[in-house]
Amino acid sequence: xxxxxxxxxxxxxxxxxxxxxNCTYTATGYPSLFWYVQYPGEGLQLLLxxxxxxxxxxxxxxxxxxxKETTSFHLEKxxxxxxxxxxxxxxxxxxxxxxxxxxxxxxxxP
Amino acid sequence: xxxxxQTPKFRILKIGQSMTLQCTQDMNHNYxxxxxxxxxxxxxxxxxxxxxxxxxxxxxxNGYNVSRSTTEDFPLRLxxxxxxxxxxxxxxxxxxxxxxxxxxxxxxxxRLTVL
Numbered sequence: 001x002x003x004x005x006x007x008x009x010x011x012x013x014x015x016x017x018x019x020x021x022n023c024t025y026t027a028t029g030y031p032s033l034f035w036y037v038q039y040p041g042e043g044l045q046l047l048l049x050x051x052x053x054x055x056x057x058x059x060x061x062x063x064x065x066x067x068k069e070t071t072s073f074h075l076e077k078x079x080x081x082x083x084x085x086x087x088x089x090x091x092x093x094x095x096x097x098x099x100x101x102x103x104x105x106x107x108x109x110p
Numbered sequence: 111x112x113x114x115x116q117t118p119k120f121r122i123l124k125i126g127q128s129m130t131l132q133c134t135q136d137m138n139h140n141y142x143x144x145x146x147x148x149x150x151x152x153x154x155x156x157x158x159x160x161x162x163x164x165x166x167x168x169x170x171x172n173g174y175n176v177s178r179s180t181t182e183d184f185p186l187r188l189x190x191x192x193x194x195x196x197x198x199x200x201x202x203x204x205x206x207x208x209x210x211x212x213x214x215x216x217x218x219x220x221r222l223t224v225l
Contacts, residue, residue: 004152032211043114043200043216044153051211089152096141096160097168098214102152 002027006090006101013108019077021104023064023090026071031092033057033066033073038087038103047075047088080108112136116201116217123191123224131186131220133201139215140206142184144168144176146197147219153200159184160206191224198222 007022025033032051036044048057053068062077073090085108090101117132135142140161145153155168159178173195175187184203188195201217 036214041218043202043218044214045216046213049211096158096166097155098143100145100153102150 002031002092002094002097002099004090004092004099004101006088007104008102010105010107013080013106015082015108015110016079017108019075019080019084019106021075021088021090021106023073023075023101024071025073025090025092027092027094027099029094031094033064034091034093034098035062035064035073035075036089036091036100038089040086044089080106082108082110084108114201114203114215114217116199116220118220119218120221121223123188123222125191125193125224127191128187128189129191129222131188131199131201131222133184133186133217134182135184135201135203135215136182137203137205137215138181139203140181141204142178143202143204143214144174144184144186145200145202146170147200148197156186156199188222193224196222196224 003026034049035047037047038044048059050057050066056065064075087103087105089103114135143158144156154170157176159165199220204214
C-alpha cells in the first residue's frame with residue numbers, strides 16, 4: 001500500500017537554527033512527493049514538490065530531495081525564522097489520491 | 111479569486127443530528143476531496159470525486175455521504191452524528207492535468223464538534 005511516515009514532533013528551535021524533518025514513504029509505482037505547510041487556523045498550502053527521483057524541490061529557503069534508494073524526502077532549512085512556526089506535512093500522490101503523514105509541529109523561538 | 115470555500119467554519123451538533131458541510135471551488139477543478147484531521151493525526155481521506163457525477167470512497171467513509179452534481183460543488187453529508195466524528199474537515203481540489211504535481215488547493219476547514 002501507500003503510506004507516509006514522518007518525524008514526530010513537536011520540534012522547538014531557536015531562530016537561525018538548522019531544521020531537518022524526516023520523511024519516508026512506501027508506494028507502488030512512481031509517486032510524486034510534496035511538503036505542505038499549515039499555519040494556525042488555516043488550510044494546508046503546498047510548500048514544495050518533486051515529481052521524480054533525484055529532483056530537488058525548493059521554496060522560501062526550504063529544500064527536499066527525492067531519494068528513491070532510501071524512499072525518503074527529508075525537509076531542510078538552513079536558518080529558520082519565527083514566521084516558519086507551523087505544522088509541516090509530508091505527502092505523496094499516486095493515481096487519483098494523496099497520502100499525508102501525521103504532520104510535524106515546529107515552533108521557532110526568538 | 112475565492113479558491114476553495116467551505117461553510118460553516120464552526121458547528122456544534124448533538125448526537126444523532128445530521129448536517130451538510132458545503133464546499134465550492136471556482137477554479138474549474140475536476141478533482142475534489144474531503145479529508146478529516148484529528149488532533150495529532152494526519153489527514154484521512156473520506157471521499158473524493160474525479161468529476162461531476164463520479165464519487166468514490168476514501169480511507170474512512172463510514173458515516174458520511176457525498177454527491178457531485180456540478181463541477182463546482184462537493185457537499186459532505188453527515189448522517190446520525192456521533193462523537194467520533196468530532197474533527198476538523200478540509201475540502202480540497204485539483205485540476206486533472208496537474209494531479210501529480212501536488213497543486214492541491216485547500217479550504218480553510220470546518221471544525222465540527224458532536225456532543
